[in-house]
Amino acid sequence: MTASRKRTNTERRQASRDRILTAAEELFATGGYNGVSMKQIADAAKVDTSLMHYYFSTKEGLFGAVAARRADAVNEVRLTALKRYAEEAGDRITVEGLLRAYLEPTFAYVRRGGESLRHYLAIIAQLNSTQANAVPGLNGSPFDPAVREFIALLQRAAPHRTAAEVHWFYHMLSGAISLTWARTGRLDTLSDGLCRSDDFDTACREMIAVFARGLDVREAPEASDAASLA
Template sequence: MTARARRTNRERRGESQERILDAAEALFARSGFNGVSTKDIGQAADVDPSLLHYYFDTKAGLYLAVIARRAGYVNTVRRQALESYAADAGPGISVAGVVRTYVESTFELARQGDEGYLSYLTVIAQMNSTPAGGIPGLEGTPFDEVVQLFVDLLRRASPASNDADLYWFYHMLSGAITLSWARTGRIDKLSNGQCRSTDFEAIADHMIAVFSHGLDR
């Protein structure tokens, strides 16, 4: 029988950091940044809370690490979808096509149903509604570059729209996405169960239908 390889210190540190990030992500999603203490996170991750400060310095630093951990993949999914659509559409690019591509790629992770990503999206929803300065170090987001690509494609698709129109359009769409990612359950109660805040397929379909002609004049 082959002896089990001993983990290196680096591997053990990496595992501890992942447990902390997983625990923090779930707790932030449930209770928000201000509703969670480093002690809570340490207990959930089964590590000494001092490790949180060792690895991430502050609770805000840990929050930013939670945001950053999955941001690269989320950005890649959306950027590749938008760039592929723009290349295929060429001069036939349309607002409806840009919106459909952005919304479908945005909800791709949610539709997969992975609890980690669902918690992550809830954290992003909270972040998007946090006032400037509400969380130390959160002056911008890792998603701003892809948002600018989305706006650039809208500009190509709707050259008659001025920049203010385009950014207001994104603002409204982002608000709808954020509310949907938060999964508050309010639509479930309002509709007496006809609509479900976890039905991401229906949410994406209706969002595309509503926003596809949002820049029409």
């Protein structure tokens, strides 16, 4: 019988760090940044608070590490899908095609990631609806690289729209994504259980349907103003 290999100090430190991040992820997701203490996280991770400060210095540092933890993987999923679609579509690139490339692989990744990844996305939803610099030491979103590429491709797909209009379009879409990630349960209440805020598959499908023509079918400002005066 082969004896099990002893973990190295580096492996043990990494395991402790991961355990802290996983505990913090769940608590921040359910309690918010201001509703969770370092001691609560240490207790959930079954470590001493001194170890928390050793790895992350402050709660701000820990929250930043949690926010950055899975960002590279999510960005890679999005960027890979966007690049593939743009190459395949060429001059026939469409807003709907970009929405599918941006949203469907991300939602599929969430399904594979299970509840832990859903906790992570709930934290991102909090960040998306929080004033810039509200969390000390955390500036901007870790998803900006993929978002900027998505916006650039949207401008290719809708050259008749101004850069400002395309950014407003993303702003509205981002709100829908963030509310979905948050899983607030409000949809469940409003629909009397007909719809579930944790039904990510339907949320993805409906989001694409709602936003697919969002940059195509819009009244010119003059027409809109005239209608309001009628």
